[in-house]
Every structure is written in structure tokens, then in C-alpha cells.
Amino acid sequence: MWKIPVASADVTGKEEEYVVEAIRSSWISSSGAFVDRFEKEFSELCDTKHALSCANGTVALHLAILGLGLRPGDEVIVPSMTYIATANAVRYCGAEPVFIDIDPNTWCMDPTQIEEAITPRTRGIIAVHLLGHPADMDAINEIASIHGLWVVEDAAEAHFALYKGKPVGSLGSAATFSFFGNKLFTCGEGGAVTVNSDQLSLRLKTLRGQGMDPRKRYYFPVIGYNYRLTNVACAMLCAQLERRSEIMSRRIEIFQRYNEGLAQIPGVRLQPIASWATHSPWMHAVLIDSTEYGRTRDEVISGLAAKGIDSRPFFVPIHTLPPYQNSPVVRDLLPHTDFLGSSGLMLPTYNALTNEDIDTVVHIISELSTARLRRAA
Ligand SMILES: Cc1ncc(COP(=O)(O)O)c(C=O)c1O
Known part of the structure; x- marks a missing residue:
């Protein structure tokens, strides 16, 4: 559990x-x-x-x-x-x-x-x-x-x-x-x-x-x-x-609280939202830029799991999966897709999540990064 x-x-x-x-x-x-x-x-x-x-x-x-x-x-x-x-x-x-490929801005x-x-x-x-x-x-x-x-x-x-x-x-x-x-x-x-x-x-x-x-x-x-x-x-x-408005508005609050906390952590990149888009607050997702953050996305998943917190990696790019390895791929390389696939992380997002839960998740992500920096110093 x-x-x-x-x-x-x-x-x-x-x-x-x-x-x-x-x-x-x-x-x-x-x-x-x-x-x-x-x-x-x-x-x-x-x-x-x-x-x-x-x-x-x-x-x-x-x-x-x-x-x-x-x-x-x-x-x-x-x-x-x-x-x-x-x-x-x-x-x-x-x-x-x-x-x-995907557009890194959307x-x-x-x-x-x-x-x-x-x-x-x-x-x-x-x-x-x-x-x-x-x-x-x-x-x-x-x-x-x-x-x-x-x-x-x-x-x-x-x-x-x-x-x-x-x-x-x-x-x-x-x-x-x-x-x-x-x-x-x-x-x-x-x-x-x-x-x-x-x-x-x-x-x-x-x-x-x-x-x-x-x-x-x-x-x-x-x-x-x-x-x-x-x-x-x-x-x-x-x-x-x-309960559409109620469900949506709590989710928007959850996203805002995550964004405020996570924006302070070097190497954690928030989901970009285009000026023409009104985003649907489904799962809060970030990219872990491991060179700046100091750990990989998978290390963050393990670090959260060690504290009893579940999270998810982004999807494995489909063109790399066995049933689709021979499917046509435009330009042969999909660098933005590959980057999202290896660095994307979905965080706990549901309406019963409390503000304290969000702060705990953010704190652990922050600690995981600074702990590594402390060790390196
Ligand atoms: C982008 C996308 N397309 C299709 C589906 C398939 O939906 P379902 O799981 O209800 O079959 C999902 C499911 O999660 C999805 O994320």
C-alpha cells in the first residue's frame, strides 16, 4: 500500500x-x-x-x-x-x-x-x-x-x-x-x-x-x-x-501548488502551456533534467517510492517498442520524444491529495537533488 x-x-x-x-x-x-x-x-x-x-x-x-x-x-x-x-x-x-516527433513547447x-x-x-x-x-x-x-x-x-x-x-x-x-x-x-x-x-x-x-x-x-x-x-x-x-467545476477547480489548485514548489528546484522543468491553450489538469507532469538536477528521473521514482509515494515515468516512445520498431518514422530520429520518454515524470494527482501531501512530494524531490549535491561537495 x-x-x-x-x-x-x-x-x-x-x-x-x-x-x-x-x-x-x-x-x-x-x-x-x-x-x-x-x-x-x-x-x-x-x-x-x-x-x-x-x-x-x-x-x-x-x-x-x-x-x-x-x-x-x-x-x-x-x-x-x-x-x-x-x-x-x-x-x-x-x-x-x-x-x-513532438513539439517541446506543447x-x-x-x-x-x-x-x-x-x-x-x-x-x-x-x-x-x-x-x-x-x-x-x-x-x-x-x-x-x-x-x-x-x-x-x-x-x-x-x-x-x-x-x-x-x-x-x-x-x-x-x-x-x-x-x-x-x-x-x-x-x-x-x-x-x-x-x-x-x-x-x-x-x-x-x-x-x-x-x-x-x-x-x-x-x-x-x-x-x-x-x-x-x-x-x-x-x-x-x-x-x-460535479465538473468542483472536480476541475480542486485539480487546478493542486497543479498551482505543485508548480509553485517545483519551480524552485533546479533541473525540474514544468509542463509548458501554450498561450492559446487552456490545459486540463489531469496528471501533474515534469521533466527531470538530470545534468542540472543531479539525478535521473528513475532515481527520483525510486526515491519517492522509498518514502511510500507512487509516481509514473512517461510512456516509452512507441517507435522503440517491439511491435512498432519497423514502422515508418519521419526523420529517423525523434529527439524530443526520446527526451520526454527518458526524463518525464508524473506525480500523484487526485482530488483527495492534501496540500501537505503535495508539499511532502515537493520536499522529497528537492531533498533528493540537494542530497546528491551535498555528497558531491
Ligand atoms: C492518449 C491515450 N489514448 C488512448 C487511451 C486509451 O484509453 P483506455 O485506457 O480507456 O482504453 C489512453 C489511456 O489511458 C491514453 O492516455
Whole structure:
């Protein structure tokens, strides 16, 4: 048991009440009032015409790109610094991810590398809003429209982030979300796809429900999947959305307190936030510049663990992982991705974290650095 875990769900509102209500109503599968309510509210919050709940953020991606027509042999441009699901969803379709680097100023895909990654097989781009920060969607959409590509936003980690004042989820051809237990808004396992096109929404509903035409029972025009989310899970999500401001505002305070403390420690670099971005406060993340800090990121993880505090390294760059080592990589080298992969650290971030907990984490990170300096002196 950790003294301070890395994440913990805040389900202290009406989650239990609504789940019990869903169970008592006997609507426990994928139809029911909470499914309808969640989909309506979530689409309104994302400023899109449709939101479709689904089983998790991975199948949300699979649905979105299938619905957009991705086929075997096609290519999709993705950042290598993302969770594996982004690339896996492309492979589920028999297509190939083409990896590009991130922009060190946003930690999201670098739009200036997209054009060189385009080939005659390219069909689309998955723009990941990494660690709550929106990708530079205007630049990405502009290139996409010149080349006739679709753009999917992977907003799994960026609930309600804003890009130039507009909510993520509404900025591409489709967008996907995760409601896994460590996410800002959660139902344990869950996901959603948001879209504006009626036609695409219909296709996604068909694919989500085993390929059945939603307007014609037991008529299956295509092979689909069972990717639906339950009314019980949507009950939790409805309760979470009711407490949206409360959940977000405590998280913003947590981020501010971390930032104030960590900014004082040489070699600890805070997440950059672009002037046009309103960041979603998901996990507090920093880079440990080991030459300046005096220890590696992995030593910080061990040092925190020794005091009962859990933390996480950033994702291992996907282009270096066995299933993707032979996938195309633009420019052969992705130096910013590699730097984030080796120096990025996610700190405990959840609403029940106290100010004292935050100060303890900051103090240990500070001590780990100065302890080394003292030894060296
Ligand atoms: C960027 C990104 N995409 C996709 C996913 C997949 O979501 P899920 O775990 O709900 O399948 C995650 C999950 O954490 C993620 O961080």
C-alpha cells in the first residue's frame, strides 16, 4: 500500500446513488436513461452534435478511425509520445502508424513534421492532446485539409481542455475520450467518441452495436463490434459531470501548488502551456533534467517510492517498442520524444491529495537533488 498513490478516483458525489438507481431500474446493459443523459450532456460540453459512449478510450479510437474509412495498407500519422492505444487502434484496422516527433513547447505532435510524413497511402492524422494540453489543431487541420486527410483528436487525457477557447472534442473529424479510473472524469472503464457529422455518427453507432443498423433491428449491413458502454457506467459519468467545476477547480489548485514548489528546484522543468491553450489538469507532469538536477528521473521514482509515494515515468516512445520498431518514422530520429520518454515524470494527482501531501512530494524531490549535491561537495 502506498502512503500517497499516483491516482485515486473522486467518486464522492451522487455516483453511488445513480448506480443504485440504474440497477434498480433493471436497465443495466447498454440502453437506459443514463446513457441518453450522458451522451447528451457530454456532446453539449464538447460543443459537438453527437457523443457516443463506448467501452473504453481504445475502442473509441478504433471506432473513430474505422468509421472514417481506414483500411488495411493505409497509413496514419501519429506522435510517438502517446499511450500505446493510439498506435494499436491503427494496427487493429490493418493500417500502419507513421511516427513523428513532438513539439517541446506543447509536448504534442509537431505540425511542421506532418507534411514530410505524408505518402500516397496516408489517410489521416491522430492528434493526441497529451497530458491535458491540446495539440496545435489549426496548424494540423490546415495541413490535413490541403492533403484531404481526416483528423482524429485523441483527447483521452484532456477532458474539457480548450484550444483557442474551443473545447477539445470539437476540433477535428472526430475525437475520442477515455474514462479509465485514473482519468479526470471516470466510470472505471469507459470512453466516448464525439462527432459533428450525422452520417459519421450513424456509422459509428452501427459499428459500436455489432454492425446492426440502428434504424432496423437485426439487420446487419456490416460486421461491427460490441463496443457499447453500460447504463450503470453512464450513471457514474452523469454524477461526475454534475460535479465538473468542483472536480476541475480542486485539480487546478493542486497543479498551482505543485508548480509553485517545483519551480524552485533546479533541473525540474514544468509542463509548458501554450498561450492559446487552456490545459486540463489531469496528471501533474515534469521533466527531470538530470545534468542540472543531479539525478535521473528513475532515481527520483525510486526515491519517492522509498518514502511510500507512487509516481509514473512517461510512456516509452512507441517507435522503440517491439511491435512498432519497423514502422515508418519521419526523420529517423525523434529527439524530443526520446527526451520526454527518458526524463518525464508524473506525480500523484487526485482530488483527495492534501496540500501537505503535495508539499511532502515537493520536499522529497528537492531533498533528493540537494542530497546528491551535498555528497558531491
Ligand atoms: C492518449 C491515450 N489514448 C488512448 C487511451 C486509451 O484509453 P483506455 O485506457 O480507456 O482504453 C489512453 C489511456 O489511458 C491514453 O492516455
